[in-house]
Amino acid sequence: MAPRVLVSDKLSETAIQIFRDRGIDVDFQPDLGKDKEKLAEIIGRYDGLAIRSATKATAKLLERAEKLKVIGRAGIGVDNIDIPAASKKGIIVMNTPFGNAITTAEHAIALMFAVARQIPEANASTHAGKWEKSRFMGVEITGKILGVIGAGNIGSIVCSRALGLKMHVLAYDPFLSAERAKEIGVTKVALDELLAKADFITLHVPKTEKTKNILGKENLAKTKKGVRIINCARGGLVDEAALAEALTSGHVAGAAFDVFETEPAKESPLFALPNVVCTPHLGASTNEAQENVALQVAEQISDYLIRGAVTNALNMPAISADEAPRLKPVIRLADVLGSFVGQMQESAAKEIEILYDGAPAEMNTKALTSALLAGFLRAHATDVNMVSAPTLIKEKGILLSEVTRDKSGVYDGFIKLTVKTETGTLSVAGTVFSDLKPRLIQVQDINMDTEVNPYMVYLTNKDVPGIIGSVGATLGEAKINIASFQLGRKKEEGKAIALISVDGEVKESVLKQLLKNPNVQEAKSLSFNIE
Numbered sequence: 001m002a003p004r005v006l007v008s009d010k011l012s013e014t015a016i017q018i019f020r021d022r023g024i025d026v027d028f029q030p031d032l033g034k035d036k037e038k039l040a041e042i043i044g045r046y047d048g049l050a051i052r053s054a055t056k057a058t059a060k061l062l063e064r065a066e067k068l069k070v071i072g073r074a075g076i077g078v079d080n081i082d083i084p085a086a087s088k089k090g091i092i093v094m095n096t097p098f099g100n101a102i103t104t105a106e107h108a109i110a111l112m113f114a115v116a117r118q119i120p121e122a123n124a125s126t127h128a129g130k131w132e133k134s135r136f137m138g139v140e141i142t143g144k145i146l147g148v149i150g151a152g153n154i155g156s157i158v159c160s161r162a163l164g165l166k167m168h169v170l171a172y173d174p175f176l177s178a179e180r181a182k183e184i185g186v187t188k189v190a191l192d193e194l195l196a197k198a199d200f201i202t203l204h205v206p207k208t209e210k211t212k213n214i215l216g217k218e219n220l221a222k223t224k225k226g227v228r229i230i231n232c233a234r235g236g237l238v239d240e241a242a243l244a245e246a247l248t249s250g251h252v253a254g255a256a257f258d259v260f261e262t263e264p265a266k267e268s269p270l271f272a273l274p275n276v277v278c279t280p281h282l283g284a285s286t287n288e289a290q291e292n293v294a295l296q297v298a299e300q301i302s303d304y305l306i307r308g309a310v311t312n313a314l315n316m317p318a319i320s321a322d323e324a325p326r327l328k329p330v331i332r333l334a335d336v337l338g339s340f341v342g343q344m345q346e347s348a349a350k351e352i353e354i355l356y357d358g359a360p361a362e363m364n365t366k367a368l369t370s371a372l373l374a375g376f377l378r379a380h381a382t383d384v385n386m387v388s389a390p391t392l393i394k395e396k397g398i399l400l401s402e403v404t405r406d407k408s409g410v411y412d413g414f415i416k417l418t419v420k421t422e423t424g425t426l427s428v429a430g431t432v433f434s435d436l437k438p439r440l441i442q443v444q445d446i447n448m449d450t451e452v453n454p455y456m457v458y459l460t461n462k463d464v465p466g467i468i469g470s471v472g473a474t475l476g477e478a479k480i481n482i483a484s485f486q487l488g489r490k491k492e493e494g495k496a497i498a499l500i501s502v503d504g505e506v507k508e509s510v511l512k513q514l515l516k517n518p519n520v521q522e523a524k525s526l527s528f529n530i531e
Contacts, residue, residue, distance in 0.1 A: 002023055002024060002025045003024055003025065003047040003048060003305040003306070004024075004025045004026075004027065004045060004046045004047050004048070004067075005019055005024050005025070005026050005027070005046060005047065005048035005049070005050060005301060005305070006027050006029065006032070006042070006043070006045075006046040006048070006049050006050070007019075007026060007027065007028045007029065007030065007050045007051075008029055008030070008032040008033040008039060008049065008050075008051055008054075008055045009030060009033045009050075009051045009052035009053070009054045009055050009074070010030040010052060010054075011028070011030070011050060011052070011074060011294040011297075011298070012290070012291055012294045012295075014291070014294070014295060015050075015074075015291075015294035015295050015297070015298040016028050016298070018295065018298035018299060018302060019298055019301075019302060022302040022306055023306065024048075024301075024302055024305065024306075027046070032055075033051060033052075033054035033055030033056070034054055036056070036061070039055065039061065040060070040061050040064050041064075043061060043064050043065045043068065044064050044065060044066045044067060044068075045067065046065075046067060046068060047067055047068065047069050047070070047305055048068070048069060048070045048071075048072065048301045048304075048305055049065075049068060049070070049071045049072070050071075050072045050074065050297055050298065050301055051071065051072070051073055051074070051080070051081075052073070052074050052075060053075065053077065053080055054080075055080065056080045057071055057080060057081040057082060057086065058082050058085070059082045059084075059085035062082065062085045062086055062089055062091065065089070065091065068089070068091050069090075069091060069092065069304070069305065070091065070092045070093075070094065070301055070304050070305065071086060071091055071092070071093050071094070072094045072095075072096075072297040072298075072300055072301040073093070073094065073095040073096070073297065074096055074099075074290075074293040074294050074296070074297040075095065075096060075099075075100060075284055075293050076095055076096065076097045076100060076104075076284075077095075077234065078093060078095055078314060079207075079234075081093055083314060083315055086315065086387075087315045087385075087387045087388045087391065088388050089385075090385030090386065090387050090388065091387070092304065092310060092313050092315065092316045092387060093313065093314045093315050094297070094300050094301070094304075094310075094311065094312050094313050094314070095312055095314060096292075096293040096296040096297050096300070096312060097153060097312060098153060098296075099289060099292035099293035099295075099296050100283065100284035100286075100289035100290075100292065100293055101153050101154045101157055102157060102289075103283065103284055103285070103286045103288065103289035104154050104232055104283035104284055104289075105154050105155075105157035105158045105161060106161070107232050107258060107279075107282060107283045108154075108158050108202050108204070108230055108232040108258075108283075109158065109161050109162070109165075111230050111232065111256035111257075111258065111277055111279070112141065112146075112200055112202065112228070112230050112256065113141065114256055114277045115228050115230065115254040115255065115256040115275065115276075115277050116138050116139050116140075116141055116200075116228065116254070117136070117138035117139075118136045118138055118254075118275055119277075120277050121136065121274070121275070122135075122136040139199075139253075141165050141166075141167060141200075142165065142166045142167070143166060143167070143168070144167055144168070144199040144200060145167070145168045145169075145170060145197050145198050145199045145200070146158075146159075146162045146167045146168070146169050146170070146198065146199070146200045146201075146202065147170045147171075147172070147194040147195070147197070147198030147200065147201040147202070148162075148169060148170070148171045148172070148173075148186070148201075148202055148204060149172050149173070149191070149194070149201065149202070149203045149204065149205055149214065150172075150173055150203060150204035150205035150233065151171040151172075151173040151176045151180075151181070151184070151186065151204070152173070152175075152204065152205075154204045154233075155171070155173070155202075155204035155205075156184050158202055158204060159171060159184050159185070159186050160184065160185075163185050163186075167200075168187075169185070169186040169187065170186065170187050170188075170189045170193070170194045170197060170198060171184075171186040171187065171188055171189070171194075172188075172189060172190065172191045172194045173188070173205075176188050191214075191219070192222060195219055195222040195223045195224070196222060196223070196224060197224060198223070198224060198227060199224065199226070199227060199228070200227065200228050200229075200230065201215070201223070201227060201228075201229045201230070202229075202230040202231070202232070203215070203229075203230070203231045203232075203233045203237050203238070204232075204233050205233055205234075205237065206233070206234060207233075207234035207235070207236050207237060211237055212236055212237070213236065213237070213238070213239045214237055214238075215229065215237065215238040215239065215242075215243070216238075216239040216242055217239060217242035217245075220239070220242055220243060220246045220251070220252065221246075221251075223246075223251070223252065225250075225251055226251075226252075226253045227251075227252055227253065228252070228253050228254040228255065228256070229243065229252060229254075229255045229256075230255070230256045230257075231255075231256075231257050231258065231259055232258040232259065232283045233259060234259055235259040235260040235261040235262070235263060235265075236261045238257075240260070240261060240268055240269050240270055241269045243255060243269070243270065244269035244270055244273060247270075247273050247275070247276065248273070253275065254275040254276065254277075255270065255275075255276050255277070256276070256277040256278075256279075257270060257276070257277070257278050257279075258278075258279045258280075258281055258282055258283050259281055259283070260281075263281060264280070265278075265280070296312075300312060303321050307321050307324050307325070308324035308325075308327075308328060309321035309324045310367075315387050315388075316367075316370070316386065316387050317364060317366035317367045317370055318364075318366075319364055319367050320364075323363070323364060326363070327363055327364055327367060327368075329432045329436040329437075329438070330360055330363060330368060330415075330432055331367060331368060331371040332371075332432075332438055332530060333415060333430050333431070333432050333438040334368045334369070334371040334372035334375065334415060335371045335372065335374060335375035335529075336375060336430065336438045336440075336452050336528050336530065337372055337375065337415055337417045337428050337429075337430050337438075338371070338372040338373060338374065338375025338376035338377075338378075338417065339375035339376065339378060339379060339526075339528055339529075340375075340417075340428045340440070340443075340526065340528075341376055341417055341419050341426045341427075341428055342375060342376040342377065342378065342379030342380065343379045343524065343526050343527075344426050344458070344524065345379065345380075345419065345421060345426060346421070346423065347421045347422040347423040347424075348421060348422050349376075349396075349398050349419050349420070349421050350398065350399065350420050350421060350422065351398065351399040351400075351401070351419070351420040352373075352376070352393070352398055352399070352400050352401070352417070352418075352419050352420075353401050353402075353403065353417075353418045353419075353420075354368075354369060354372060354400075354401070354402045354403070354415065354416070354417055354418075355403045355404075355405070355415065355416040355417075355418070355429075356368070356402065356403065356404045356405070356413075356415055357404075357405055357406075357407065357408055357409070357411075357413050357414050357415070357416070358405075358406065358407035358408070358411065358412050358413025358414065359407070359412045359413030360413045360414070360415050361404035361405060361406070361413065365402060365404065367386075368415070369390070369400075369402060370386040370387070370389055370390055371386050372415070372417060373389035373390055373392075373393050373400075374386045374388075374389040376389075376417075376419070377389055377392055377393070411431045411441065412431075413431065414429050414430060414431040414441060415429065415430060415431070416428070416429035416442070417429070426444070427442070427443070427444055427445060428440060428442065428443050428444075429441050429442035429443075430452075437451055437452070437530070438451075438452045438530065439451050439452065440452060440499065442488075443458075443488065443497050443499070444460075444497060446488040446489065446490055446495075446496075446497050447488055448486055448487075448488035448497065448499065449486065450484065450486035450499045450501070451484070451501070452528055452530055453483060453484075453501035453502075453528070453530075454527060454528055454529070454530060455501070455502050455503065455504055455505055455506065455525075455526070455527055456499055456500060456501050456502065456525075456526045456527075456528070457475075457498075457499075457500040457502060457506050457511075457514075457523065457524070457525060457526070458497070458498070458499060458522070458523070458524045458525075458526055459471065459497065459498040459499075459500070459514070459520055459522065459523050459524075460495070460496070460497055460498075460520075460521045460522040461496050461497075461498060461517075461519050461520045461521055462494060462495070462496070462519045462521070463489045463490075463491060463493075463494045463495060463496040464494075464519050466519075467496070467498070467517075467519055467520075468485060468487070468498075470517055470519070471485075471498065471500070471514060471517070471520070472485070474510070474513050474514050474517070475500070475502065475506075475510070475514075477513075478506075478507075478510045478513070480502050480503070480504065480506060480510065481502060481503040481504075482500060482501070482502055483501040483502060483503060484500070484501040485498065485500050485501075486498065486499045486500075505525065505527065506525040507525075508525075511523045511524070511525060
């Protein structure tokens with residue numbers, strides 16, 4: 001059955017056709033995003049949701065999204081999506097961060113010119129039949145210092161354009177390396193230095209707890225007198241009330257804003273102030289940008305639903321379309337290994353170590369780790385998934401380490417999971433053979449070779465004769481059919497492990513019966529989802 005995608009905001013017909021061409025059953029209802037009740041009523045029917053900014057993917061809505069696997073936002077901002085709620089349900093959230101980068105950067109440059117030369121006010125005055133040439137005295141851009149807060153994708157384009165205008169560019173960005181700063185031709189500085197020296201300041205960072213009101217009252221006071229401030233990034237990066245005070249006092253000479261703390265912005269302390277240019281969130285509003293992001297989101301959602309590729313996801317490691325088929329059986333193996341140890345675990349985990357040997361070490365280990373952690377946690381919490389698992393591990397305070405190495409044994413590669421708990425250490429290793437099925441090759445450092453089946457029994461026992469017969473007799477009396485019986489042992493320690501594949505779930509009463517055998521030390525029933 002073809003995946004179903006709901007498009008609840010306006011996307012171009014070309015983007016809708018991409019879904020159809022890829023075999024997606026697409027339901028195009030461009031005005032539905034404004035109708036919360038109707039959207040909630042039907043959202044449970046769809047595997048994918050494509051939106052712009054009108055649709056609000058709230059936690060309440062996502063509770064009704066029983067089948068939803070992916071949300072694609074045509075644009076960069078995801079303020080209208082509850083990402084933690086989506087992650088908890090295993091819904092991948094994608095955006096299109098590059099489709100409108102040039103458009104947004106150009107708008108920032110345009111606003112910088114507009115506020116430097118007071119173009120909007122001069123335009124209104126001239127339209128009113130006035131000729132106030134002496135009133136609108138502007139400043140040149142050439143030779144001025146531009147302070148760029150955030151030199152990522154959009155910010156770096158702004159830097160390039162500003163350098164072309166013969167400006168001197170200072171950049172503040174904690175993630176900007178010295179090499180990258182040199183490459184794009186800017187001087188990397190601390191925030192205080194940027195504030196003190198810049199003639200113009202433009203912001204290009206996401207809104208986070210660290211960047212909220214990054215230009216608040218205190219930092220605005222540190223700016224150079226006569227500075228002009230441009231914000232085409234996110235509302236809330238600048239304290240609008242504090243900026244209004246600085247504009248009124250004359251410390252700040254002008255401002256140009258495309259984004260506001262509350263949108264749609266019906267009122268703001270900045271409105272009606274002289275030499276403040278305001279536009280209604282037009283950063284991405286060009287025909288080219290709107291078409292680009294619409295096409296990108298259609299491609300990304302289709303690639304995920306059809307091929308398992310993950311692109312520009314905010315809560316999941318990227319998986320390319322080329323690697324998805326090759327990665328799928330190894331992801332299944334990682335999930336099994338995590339599930340195995342999770343089901344064996346009897347006390348709180350303190351440390352998790354994952355070893356990728358050979359072929360898996362050359363794959364997308366972030367995705368593999370997410371799958372393994374999901375399998376591990378799912379033994380104790382049913383609502384865990386690849387998206388939410390890494391976050392949950394951090395929240396639990398469990399130390400996580402990953403090691404990759406070249407092929408070291410007879411297998412092309414394997415994954416080994418070791419978990420240190422409050423009472424001991426659990427370990428398991430597995431690989432994937434040519435049949436693409438997961439196999440366990442080591443349990444508790446005892447070598448084995450067994451195919452993973454949906455229902456299995458794990459035993460630790462004394463390495464003595466007759467154990468297979470006595471265990472088989474107990475399972476036979478309980479009407480449990482044995483599919484395979486694999487043993488591994490450490491002869492010098494007199495210790496052995498058995499993994500028994502059976503045709504159905506083994507009840508607790510049968511496990512208790514097995515433990516009555518004086519040679520059986522531990523008996524557990526295991527189950528795996530290996531579809």
